[in-house]
Amino acid sequence: MLRLVVLLVLAAFCAAEEGRSHCCSAEDRNIVQKQWKVLWKDTESSKVKAGFARLIMLKLIEAKPEAKALFTNVDIDHPLGGTFTAHCLRIINALDMAINLLDNQDALDSALDHLAEQHHARAGVKKEYFKAFADIMSDALPRLLDDYNYMSWRSCFKGLYAKITSKLDA
Protein backbone atom coordinates (compact mmCIF):
# COMPACT_ATOMS: atom_id res chain seq x y z
CA MET A 1 0.00 0.00 0.00
CA LEU A 2 2.70 2.41 1.06
CA ARG A 3 4.63 1.51 -2.04
CA LEU A 4 1.66 2.38 -4.18
CA VAL A 5 1.28 5.75 -2.49
CA VAL A 6 4.95 6.51 -3.00
CA LEU A 7 4.67 5.54 -6.64
CA LEU A 8 1.60 7.69 -7.13
CA VAL A 9 3.21 10.68 -5.47
CA LEU A 10 6.29 10.15 -7.59
CA ALA A 11 4.21 9.95 -10.73
CA ALA A 12 2.31 13.10 -9.82
CA PHE A 13 5.58 14.87 -9.07
CA CYS A 14 7.06 13.83 -12.39
CA ALA A 15 3.98 14.98 -14.23
CA ALA A 16 4.14 18.38 -12.53
CA GLU A 17 7.84 18.61 -13.19
CA GLU A 18 7.47 17.59 -16.80
CA GLY A 19 5.80 20.82 -17.81
CA ARG A 20 8.73 23.05 -17.05
CA SER A 21 11.77 20.91 -17.39
CA HIS A 22 11.23 18.30 -20.06
CA CYS A 23 13.42 20.43 -22.32
CA CYS A 24 16.33 20.15 -19.96
CA SER A 25 15.85 16.76 -18.38
CA ALA A 26 17.71 15.38 -15.40
CA GLU A 27 19.91 13.42 -17.79
CA ASP A 28 20.51 16.53 -19.93
CA ARG A 29 21.61 18.39 -16.81
CA ASN A 30 23.90 15.55 -15.79
CA ILE A 31 25.49 15.53 -19.20
CA VAL A 32 26.02 19.29 -19.28
CA GLN A 33 27.52 19.34 -15.80
CA LYS A 34 29.81 16.42 -16.52
CA GLN A 35 31.02 17.80 -19.84
CA TRP A 36 31.53 21.30 -18.42
CA LYS A 37 33.54 20.05 -15.41
CA VAL A 38 36.40 19.03 -17.66
CA LEU A 39 37.27 22.71 -18.06
CA TRP A 40 37.91 23.18 -14.35
CA LYS A 41 40.18 20.30 -13.52
CA ASP A 42 43.52 22.00 -13.77
CA THR A 43 44.98 24.51 -11.31
CA GLU A 44 45.85 26.72 -14.26
CA SER A 45 42.35 26.50 -15.63
CA SER A 46 41.72 30.17 -14.84
CA LYS A 47 43.94 31.11 -17.77
CA VAL A 48 42.06 28.80 -20.10
CA LYS A 49 38.72 30.10 -18.85
CA ALA A 50 39.69 33.77 -19.12
CA GLY A 51 41.15 33.15 -22.58
CA PHE A 52 38.03 31.34 -23.73
CA ALA A 53 35.69 34.03 -22.41
CA ARG A 54 37.90 36.72 -23.95
CA LEU A 55 37.59 35.08 -27.37
CA ILE A 56 33.82 34.83 -27.03
CA MET A 57 33.50 38.48 -26.02
CA LEU A 58 35.77 39.68 -28.83
CA LYS A 59 33.77 37.64 -31.34
CA LEU A 60 30.61 39.12 -29.88
CA ILE A 61 31.68 42.70 -30.50
CA GLU A 62 32.92 41.69 -33.92
CA ALA A 63 29.40 40.47 -34.70
CA LYS A 64 27.73 43.38 -32.87
CA PRO A 65 30.17 46.31 -33.02
CA GLU A 66 27.69 48.65 -31.36
CA ALA A 67 27.85 46.50 -28.22
CA LYS A 68 31.50 47.39 -27.68
CA ALA A 69 30.65 50.65 -25.92
CA LEU A 70 28.90 48.65 -23.19
CA PHE A 71 32.25 47.28 -22.08
CA THR A 72 34.20 50.53 -21.97
CA ASN A 73 34.35 50.57 -18.18
CA VAL A 74 35.85 47.08 -18.13
CA ASP A 75 38.54 48.28 -20.55
CA ILE A 76 37.67 46.22 -23.60
CA ASP A 77 40.21 48.29 -25.55
CA HIS A 78 42.90 46.29 -23.77
CA PRO A 79 41.50 42.77 -23.89
CA LEU A 80 44.67 41.27 -22.41
CA GLY A 81 44.75 43.72 -19.52
CA GLY A 82 43.83 42.92 -15.94
CA THR A 83 40.51 44.75 -15.91
CA PHE A 84 39.10 42.92 -18.90
CA THR A 85 40.59 39.61 -17.82
CA ALA A 86 38.82 39.90 -14.47
CA HIS A 87 35.59 40.72 -16.28
CA CYS A 88 35.95 37.66 -18.52
CA LEU A 89 36.30 35.49 -15.44
CA ARG A 90 33.16 37.05 -13.97
CA ILE A 91 31.22 36.12 -17.10
CA ILE A 92 32.45 32.56 -17.26
CA ASN A 93 32.00 32.10 -13.51
CA ALA A 94 28.39 33.23 -13.80
CA LEU A 95 27.91 30.51 -16.42
CA ASP A 96 29.67 28.06 -14.13
CA MET A 97 27.36 29.01 -11.28
CA ALA A 98 24.28 28.50 -13.44
CA ILE A 99 25.48 25.13 -14.70
CA ASN A 100 26.28 23.96 -11.18
CA LEU A 101 22.81 25.01 -10.02
CA LEU A 102 21.03 23.23 -12.89
CA ASP A 103 19.61 20.61 -10.57
CA ASN A 104 18.43 23.08 -7.96
CA GLN A 105 15.73 24.77 -10.01
CA ASP A 106 14.62 27.29 -7.35
CA ALA A 107 18.12 28.47 -6.52
CA LEU A 108 18.92 28.59 -10.23
CA ASP A 109 15.88 30.79 -10.84
CA SER A 110 16.97 33.13 -8.07
CA ALA A 111 20.51 33.31 -9.43
CA LEU A 112 19.31 33.98 -12.98
CA ASP A 113 16.88 36.58 -11.73
CA HIS A 114 19.79 38.39 -10.13
CA LEU A 115 21.76 38.23 -13.38
CA ALA A 116 18.70 39.53 -15.24
CA GLU A 117 18.60 42.52 -12.86
CA GLN A 118 22.29 43.20 -13.33
CA HIS A 119 21.87 43.29 -17.12
CA HIS A 120 18.67 45.25 -16.96
CA ALA A 121 20.53 47.92 -15.00
CA ARG A 122 22.97 48.38 -17.92
CA ALA A 123 21.20 50.64 -20.39
CA GLY A 124 21.76 49.55 -23.96
CA VAL A 125 21.98 45.79 -23.40
CA LYS A 126 19.74 44.09 -25.94
CA LYS A 127 18.33 40.61 -26.34
CA GLU A 128 19.95 40.29 -29.75
CA TYR A 129 23.39 40.53 -28.10
CA PHE A 130 22.56 37.50 -25.99
CA LYS A 131 21.33 35.70 -29.09
CA ALA A 132 24.66 36.42 -30.74
CA PHE A 133 26.51 35.39 -27.57
CA ALA A 134 24.57 32.13 -27.47
CA ASP A 135 25.36 31.37 -31.12
CA ILE A 136 29.06 32.07 -30.68
CA MET A 137 29.13 30.03 -27.52
CA SER A 138 27.46 26.99 -29.06
CA ASP A 139 29.93 27.17 -31.94
CA ALA A 140 32.90 27.46 -29.62
CA LEU A 141 32.09 25.02 -26.82
CA PRO A 142 32.34 21.87 -28.94
CA ARG A 143 35.79 23.01 -30.03
CA LEU A 144 36.87 23.37 -26.44
CA LEU A 145 35.20 20.28 -25.02
CA ASP A 146 36.06 16.91 -26.50
CA ASP A 147 32.75 15.56 -25.27
CA TYR A 148 29.88 17.81 -26.21
CA ASN A 149 26.29 16.71 -26.47
CA TYR A 150 24.72 19.34 -28.67
CA MET A 151 21.11 18.52 -27.82
CA SER A 152 21.58 18.52 -24.05
CA TRP A 153 23.46 21.81 -24.03
CA ARG A 154 20.97 23.42 -26.37
CA SER A 155 17.95 22.39 -24.36
CA CYS A 156 19.44 23.51 -21.04
CA PHE A 157 20.90 26.77 -22.28
CA LYS A 158 17.72 27.86 -23.99
CA GLY A 159 16.09 28.30 -20.59
CA LEU A 160 19.14 30.04 -19.10
CA TYR A 161 19.31 32.69 -21.81
CA ALA A 162 15.55 33.24 -21.72
CA LYS A 163 15.70 34.02 -18.01
CA ILE A 164 18.79 36.22 -18.12
CA THR A 165 17.24 38.37 -20.84
CA SER A 166 13.73 38.38 -19.36
CA LYS A 167 14.04 41.90 -17.93
CA LEU A 168 15.55 43.58 -20.97
CA ASP A 169 13.37 46.10 -22.79
CA ALA A 170 14.76 45.49 -26.26
Next chain:
Amino acid sequence: MKILIVLAALAAFVAVTSASGCDKLQRLKVKSQWSRAYSSGHDREDFSQAIWRAIFAQVPDARALFKRVGGDDTTSADFVAHSMRVLAGLDILIALLDQPEALQAELSHLQKQHDARHIPDNYFEAFRLALGHVLPAQLGRCWDKTAWSDCFDVVAKGIKGH
Protein backbone atom coordinates in the same frame (compact mmCIF):
# COMPACT_ATOMS: atom_id res chain seq x y z
CA MET B 1 65.11 47.87 -21.80
CA LYS B 2 62.05 45.70 -21.96
CA ILE B 3 63.79 43.07 -19.84
CA LEU B 4 64.58 45.72 -17.27
CA ILE B 5 60.95 46.71 -17.02
CA VAL B 6 59.88 43.10 -16.68
CA LEU B 7 62.49 42.55 -14.00
CA ALA B 8 61.44 45.66 -12.13
CA ALA B 9 57.80 44.59 -12.28
CA LEU B 10 58.78 41.14 -11.09
CA ALA B 11 60.80 42.58 -8.23
CA ALA B 12 57.88 44.79 -7.25
CA PHE B 13 55.57 41.79 -7.38
CA VAL B 14 57.89 39.72 -5.21
CA ALA B 15 58.23 42.61 -2.77
CA VAL B 16 54.47 42.98 -2.51
CA THR B 17 53.85 39.28 -2.15
CA SER B 18 56.52 38.61 0.43
CA ALA B 19 55.51 41.67 2.44
CA SER B 20 51.98 40.29 2.69
CA GLY B 21 53.19 36.83 3.65
CA CYS B 22 51.29 35.22 0.79
CA ASP B 23 54.18 34.31 -1.47
CA LYS B 24 54.11 32.76 -4.93
CA LEU B 25 54.32 29.20 -3.72
CA GLN B 26 51.60 29.73 -1.15
CA ARG B 27 49.41 31.21 -3.88
CA LEU B 28 49.85 28.12 -6.03
CA LYS B 29 49.08 25.89 -3.09
CA VAL B 30 45.92 27.81 -2.21
CA LYS B 31 44.82 27.66 -5.85
CA SER B 32 45.09 23.91 -6.08
CA GLN B 33 43.59 23.25 -2.65
CA TRP B 34 40.71 25.55 -3.45
CA SER B 35 39.87 23.87 -6.72
CA ARG B 36 39.52 20.57 -4.87
CA ALA B 37 37.47 22.01 -2.02
CA TYR B 38 35.24 24.13 -4.28
CA SER B 39 34.06 20.95 -6.06
CA SER B 40 30.84 21.13 -8.09
CA GLY B 41 27.09 20.64 -8.14
CA HIS B 42 25.50 19.53 -4.87
CA ASP B 43 28.87 19.15 -3.17
CA ARG B 44 29.52 22.82 -3.82
CA GLU B 45 26.13 23.77 -2.38
CA ASP B 46 26.89 21.79 0.77
CA PHE B 47 30.34 23.33 0.99
CA SER B 48 28.87 26.82 0.84
CA GLN B 49 26.14 25.93 3.37
CA ALA B 50 28.84 24.82 5.81
CA ILE B 51 30.80 28.04 5.36
CA TRP B 52 27.81 30.31 5.86
CA ARG B 53 26.48 28.45 8.86
CA ALA B 54 29.93 28.70 10.43
CA ILE B 55 29.93 32.44 9.76
CA PHE B 56 26.47 33.07 11.19
CA ALA B 57 27.24 30.93 14.23
CA GLN B 58 30.11 33.27 15.07
CA VAL B 59 28.47 36.58 14.19
CA PRO B 60 24.69 36.11 14.27
CA ASP B 61 24.17 39.84 13.71
CA ALA B 62 25.67 39.48 10.25
CA ARG B 63 22.46 37.81 9.10
CA ALA B 64 20.81 41.21 9.00
CA LEU B 65 23.05 42.17 6.07
CA PHE B 66 21.64 39.29 4.06
CA LYS B 67 17.96 39.86 4.65
CA ARG B 68 17.37 40.80 1.02
CA VAL B 69 18.92 37.54 -0.19
CA GLY B 70 17.15 35.14 2.15
CA GLY B 71 19.74 35.15 4.93
CA ASP B 72 17.19 34.10 7.54
CA ASP B 73 17.27 30.59 6.08
CA THR B 74 20.56 29.45 4.59
CA THR B 75 18.77 26.66 2.74
CA SER B 76 16.37 29.03 0.93
CA ALA B 77 16.70 29.28 -2.84
CA ASP B 78 17.64 32.96 -2.66
CA PHE B 79 20.36 32.35 -0.14
CA VAL B 80 21.75 29.33 -1.97
CA ALA B 81 21.96 31.50 -5.08
CA HIS B 82 23.59 34.29 -3.11
CA SER B 83 26.12 32.07 -1.42
CA MET B 84 27.06 30.58 -4.79
CA ARG B 85 27.62 34.11 -6.11
CA VAL B 86 29.92 34.89 -3.20
CA LEU B 87 31.89 31.71 -3.68
CA ALA B 88 32.09 32.38 -7.43
CA GLY B 89 33.63 35.75 -6.55
CA LEU B 90 36.07 34.12 -4.18
CA ASP B 91 36.86 31.56 -6.88
CA ILE B 92 37.84 34.37 -9.26
CA LEU B 93 40.08 35.98 -6.65
CA ILE B 94 41.85 32.72 -5.86
CA ALA B 95 42.20 31.86 -9.53
CA LEU B 96 43.84 35.24 -10.09
CA LEU B 97 46.23 35.05 -7.13
CA ASP B 98 49.10 34.59 -9.58
CA GLN B 99 47.96 37.28 -12.04
CA PRO B 100 48.49 40.49 -10.01
CA GLU B 101 47.06 42.97 -12.48
CA ALA B 102 43.77 41.13 -12.97
CA LEU B 103 43.62 40.32 -9.24
CA GLN B 104 43.82 44.02 -8.45
CA ALA B 105 41.04 44.76 -10.94
CA GLU B 106 38.76 42.15 -9.38
CA LEU B 107 39.53 43.36 -5.86
CA SER B 108 38.63 46.94 -6.78
CA HIS B 109 35.41 45.70 -8.37
CA LEU B 110 34.47 43.82 -5.20
CA GLN B 111 35.57 46.69 -2.99
CA LYS B 112 33.12 48.96 -4.78
CA GLN B 113 30.33 46.42 -4.27
CA HIS B 114 31.07 46.13 -0.55
CA ASP B 115 31.86 49.76 0.30
CA ALA B 116 28.26 50.88 0.63
CA ARG B 117 27.46 47.98 2.94
CA HIS B 118 29.77 49.04 5.78
CA ILE B 119 30.86 45.58 6.76
CA PRO B 120 32.71 45.49 10.08
CA ASP B 121 36.18 43.91 10.03
CA ASN B 122 35.14 41.16 12.41
CA TYR B 123 32.74 39.77 9.79
CA PHE B 124 35.67 39.24 7.45
CA GLU B 125 37.47 37.60 10.34
CA ALA B 126 34.46 35.30 10.82
CA PHE B 127 34.65 34.38 7.13
CA ARG B 128 38.35 33.57 7.52
CA LEU B 129 37.71 31.40 10.57
CA ALA B 130 34.81 29.65 8.86
CA LEU B 131 37.04 28.78 5.91
CA GLY B 132 39.66 27.67 8.42
CA HIS B 133 37.28 25.05 9.71
CA VAL B 134 35.36 23.99 6.65
CA LEU B 135 38.34 23.69 4.30
CA PRO B 136 40.23 21.11 6.38
CA ALA B 137 36.97 19.23 6.88
CA GLN B 138 36.62 19.12 3.11
CA LEU B 139 40.26 18.45 2.26
CA GLY B 140 41.47 16.33 5.13
CA ARG B 141 45.19 16.40 5.77
CA CYS B 142 46.17 18.16 2.56
CA TRP B 143 45.49 21.66 3.73
CA ASP B 144 48.00 24.38 4.60
CA LYS B 145 46.62 26.63 7.29
CA THR B 146 49.31 29.31 7.11
CA ALA B 147 49.09 29.63 3.34
CA TRP B 148 45.32 30.06 3.53
CA SER B 149 45.46 32.50 6.39
CA ASP B 150 48.12 34.63 4.65
CA CYS B 151 46.40 34.63 1.29
CA PHE B 152 42.95 35.26 2.75
CA ASP B 153 44.41 38.40 4.30
CA VAL B 154 45.42 39.64 0.85
CA VAL B 155 41.89 39.06 -0.43
CA ALA B 156 40.14 40.55 2.61
CA LYS B 157 42.39 43.63 2.64
CA GLY B 158 41.64 44.18 -1.03
CA ILE B 159 37.89 44.03 -0.52
CA LYS B 160 37.92 46.14 2.62
CA GLY B 161 40.29 48.67 1.07
CA HIS B 162 42.41 48.95 4.19
